[in-house]
Amino acid sequence: MNVYDIVIVGGGPGGSMAAKTAAELGLKTIFFERGRRPGEKNSSGCGLGPRMWKDFPDLMKELTPEKCPSMRAGSAARCYFINEEGVVAGYVMSRPTESVSYEPAKSWITMNCYRSEFDPWIAEFATNAGAELKSSTLVVSLLKEDGKVCGVVDEHGEKYKAPVVIGADGAISIVAKQSGLRTKWSKDQITLVPQYDFHAPPKKIDDIMGDEALAVWWSATFPASYQVFFNDGFHQGLGNWLIKWDKNPLFYLNRVINLKYYQRLLRILEAKPRELQSHLLPWLQYPYNTHTDGVILIGDAGGFPCPLEAEGIYPAMVTGKIAAEVAADAVTSGDASKNKLSRFDKMWQKTSVGEEFEAGEELYNIWKALPFSPKETMTWFVPMLMEALGGIYDWSQPHTKRVRQIAAHIKSYMPQALPFILKYVFPLVAKIFEDDLDDMMDPQKLMKALPKVMELLPKKKKRRRRS
Amino acid sequence: MDVNDLTNHIPGTGDFIKIDQNKCNGCGMCVRICIVNLWGIKNNIAFIRDDYKEKCLECGSCGQVCEPGAIDFNYPAGGTGVIFERG
Numbered sequence: 001m002n003v004y005d006i007v008i009v010g011g012g013p014g015g016s017m018a019a020k021t022a023a024e025l026g027l028k029t030i031f032f033e034r035g036r037r038p039g040e041k042n043s044s045g046c047g048l049g050p051r052m053w054k055d056f057p058d059l060m061k062e063l064t065p066e067k068c069p070s071m072r073a074g075s076a077a078r079c080y081f082i083n084e085e086g087v088v089a090g091y092v093m094s095r096p097t098e099s100v101s102y103e104p105a106k107s108w109i110t111m112n113c114y115r116s117e118f119d120p121w122i123a124e125f126a127t128n129a130g131a132e133l134k135s136s137t138l139v140v141s142l143l144k145e146d147g148k149v150c151g152v153v154d155e156h157g158e159k160y161k162a163p164v165v166i167g168a169d170g171a172i173s174i175v176a177k178q179s180g181l182r183t184k185w186s187k188d189q190i191t192l193v194p195q196y197d198f199h200a201p202p203k204k205i206d207d208i209m210g211d212e213a214l215a216v217w218w219s220a221t222f223p224a225s226y227q228v229f230f231n232d233g234f235h236q237g238l239g240n241w242l243i244k245w246d247k248n249p250l251f252y253l254n255r256v257i258n259l260k261y262y263q264r265l266l267r268i269l270e271a272k273p274r275e276l277q278s279h280l281l282p283w284l285q286y287p288y289n290t291h292t293d294g295v296i297l298i299g300d301a302g303g304f305p306c307p308l309e310a311e312g313i314y315p316a317m318v319t320g321k322i323a324a325e326v327a328a329d330a331v332t333s334g335d336a337s338k339n340k341l342s343r344f345d346k347m348w349q350k351t352s353v354g355e356e357f358e359a360g361e362e363l364y365n366i367w368k369a370l371p372f373s374p375k376e377t378m379t380w381f382v383p384m385l386m387e388a389l390g391g392i393y394d395w396s397q398p399h400t401k402r403v404r405q406i407a408a409h410i411k412s413y414m415p416q417a418l419p420f421i422l423k424y425v426f427p428l429v430a431k432i433f434e435d436d437l438d439d440m441m442d443p444q445k446l447m448k449a450l451p452k453v454m455e456l457l458p459k460k461k462k463r464r465r466r467s
Numbered sequence: 468m469d470v471n472d473l474t475n476h477i478p479g480t481g482d483f484i485k486i487d488q489n490k491c492n493g494c495g496m497c498v499r500i501c502i503v504n505l506w507g508i509k510n511n512i513a514f515i516r517d518d519y520k521e522k523c524l525e526c527g528s529c530g531q532v533c534e535p536g537a538i539d540f541n542y543p544a545g546g547t548g549v550i551f552e553r554g
Contacts, residue, residue: 036477036546041525043554070553115554136546155544172527172540185531192528194502196473197553233553242500242532250470250502275553276473278502278526 002160004028005331006324007152008131009139009175010168011038011123012115014299014316018166019126019133021324027331029131030160031123031168032152034138039119043277044195044237044312046112047214047228050105051352052314059125068117070230072205073108074213080261081382082219088261089386093212110213112228118313139169142178142295149179149294163336164327166296168320171280173301181289181297187243188368189303191283191310194249195237196257197275202232204269220378222252224371233274239281239310240372249278283310285361290348291341296323304353307360308367315353322347362428369424377420384413411454418450470503471522475550480520480543484529488512490537497529497538505529513537525549 006022008015011033019031035041053060065071080091100106127133134154143151143159151161152175167175171190176182215227225238238253256262265271287303290296298304299316306315326344330336348354356363370377391406392399422441430437439445493511498504505519506529515529516522525548530540542548 034542034545035550039554040550040552041548041554043551046554114552116552138542138545140541172530172542187532190531192500192526230553242528245500248499248502248504253502273473275475275551276470276502276524277551277554278524278528280526280528280531 002030002158004030004151004160004162006030006164006166006327007160007162008032008166008168009152009173010170010299010301011035011133011135012042012119012168012170012299012316013122013313014301014320015166015168016119016123016126017317017320018168018298018324018327019123019131020129021321022328023126023129023131025324025328027324027328029126030162031126031131031133032137032139032154033123033133033135036136037120038123038133038135039115039117042115042119043279044115044193044235044281046115046118046230046235047110047311048113048118049110049311049314050102050108052317053104054102055314055352056317059122063111063113063118063121065231067121068113070114070117070232071111072113072213072229072231073104073111074209074211074229075108076210076212077109078212078215080215080217080219081386082217082221082259083382083386084220084379086221086255086259088259089382090390092389108211108213110228112213112230114230139174142175149292163331163334164294164296164341166298166320166323166327167301168298168316170300171282173297175295176289176297176301179292179295181292181295185242185280185282188241189282189284191239191241191281192245192249192278193237193239193281194253194276194278195235196253196273197233197235197277198266198269198271199233199274200269200271204271205229205232205234208265208269217256218371218378218382219256220374220382222255223374225253225256234271237277239283241283241368244368244372281305281310281312283307283364283367285364286357291338291344293338293341294336296327296341296344298323304348306353306356307363308356315356318351318353319344319348322351359428359431362424362431366424366428369420377416380413380416384410384417414454422446474503474522474524475552476521477547477550478521479547481547482520483541483543483548484515484519484523485539486513486515487537487539488514490535492535492537494534496532496534500528500532502526520548523549 005027008031022029075095078093083089138155139152141153167173217225223240228235282303284303290302298319304315305312497506527540530538
């Protein structure tokens with residue numbers, strides 16, 4: 001029997017952060033990785049956000065191209081809008097704006113690197129702190145005494161005993177399952193994300209993409225697809241909840257690749273497909289059942305990816321660190337009961353991750369209704385938006401007439417847009433600004449305001465009086 | 468482009484996906500969701516292709532979409548199975 005203070009199942013960024021923190025707090029720590037080394041089983045999650053530099057500055061300042069050669073940061077992000085005919089109807093490119101308040105967020109939108117480099121890099125901080133890493137080892141079950149979890153068993157039957165087990169084992173978590181916290185996700189809690197990795201020469205990427213680090217392809221023919229640029233390649237992927245797929249997910253991803261515009265981009269970048277990847281990603285309104293006697297779930301295992309853009313690494317690191325601190329307290333006090341570990345919830349709720357989930361339900365709903373409902377919503381949203389953004393770039397009529405044409409056309413989308421705004425946008429705005437939704441949605445107020453809004457969009461030209 | 472040319476695998480996985488054909492209701496969700504097409508339906512019952520161990524991307528979707536709980540997805544033996552070099 002191997003005896004530890006804490007056992008962590010999973011060697012991703014969350015597990016490594018938990019292991020590092022636990023070891024630094026003096027706990028005898030072991031963490032398990034089923035791959036030969038951390039990162040080789042993980043795909044995506046490759047975009048690192050500036051909050052990581054804000055919250056873990058000592059760690060992140062060590063991240064250099066020598067350690068992670070695939071690193072690439074950029075200040076520009078692009079949103080493409082693709083219509084029902086599969087044509088790029090337009091795009092918007094943006095950089096960090098004046099209101100962005102700190103570095104490195106002012107300098108770049110995202111730092112991208114491959115997980116096969118990032119995960120081993122971060123695991124080394126844990127082993128340097130004294131945690132033991134057991135790789136190429138699959139944990140298959142939990143050890144229990146009197147029905148309570150007290151360790152894990154690996155695939156060879158070897159037992160590892162500890163008062164606290166942290167489940168950092170991803171979307172399909174054996175720790176969650178065997179501790180009774182969750183048998184399976186429901187199909188509207190988990191997304192499937194297929195993704196291609198393309199190789200492209202670094203010089204081509206620099207010359208053609210400039211400082212663009214990220215693009216999102218919003219479309220009426222596939223769920224929103226992301227593109228993330230690395231030093232010598234890029235990912236193109238998309239996801240949707242399991243409940244939403246009406247065809248094979250690769251069919252939709254190939255629709256992105258087969259866009260004329262995309263094919264042209266591949267040609268000029270001299271890009272070649274290099275790897276096909278696929279993974280499940282929990283996408284919840286709010287994490288629940290995160291702990292029980294002797295068990296805490298973190299990162300994807302606990303359902304912590306961001307409810308807006310599904311960022312997973314940062315929430316995993318934040319919850320991993322907190323879980324280790326709560327576990328250390330439990331080990332020292334000799335009490336690893338569910339009640340004692342409930343401090344975990346109180347602590348993550350106070351963090352940036354907790355704040356994100358305060359509007360989790362509203363963010364989830366708008367995401368589900370808009371970019372993840374291409375047929376139902378994006379078919380009118382894309383042309384309506386492009387009418388507003390690009391309608392004026394036209395000289396087929398006198399410009400004043402064009403403005404009236406554009407206004408009338410936008411107005412024609414109101415039967416779809418107004419219910420959408422009432423159902424999804426108002427609740428989100430109310431939550432963000434802590435307004436009273438009932439007051440905002442007061443039918444009398446709305447009935448008064450709506451005709452005025454409609455009147456703002458003129459039906460026809462008013463006759464101008466001659467002087 | 469053949470998707471199987473874009474994946475790498477280490478052998479020795481063991482039998483990590485199992486189907487209980489008595490529980491299968493033939494709904495075909497596993498066929499729809501698997502991006503490397505490892506599932507098929509024969510006589511209204513799902514089956515997994517013989518070479519799945521060399522092709523599976525270990526996303527686990529098949530186990531998650533299976534309503535009647537006929538598919539038992541587990542991870543392969545440590546240090547084997549799919550490798551993402553640029554994940």
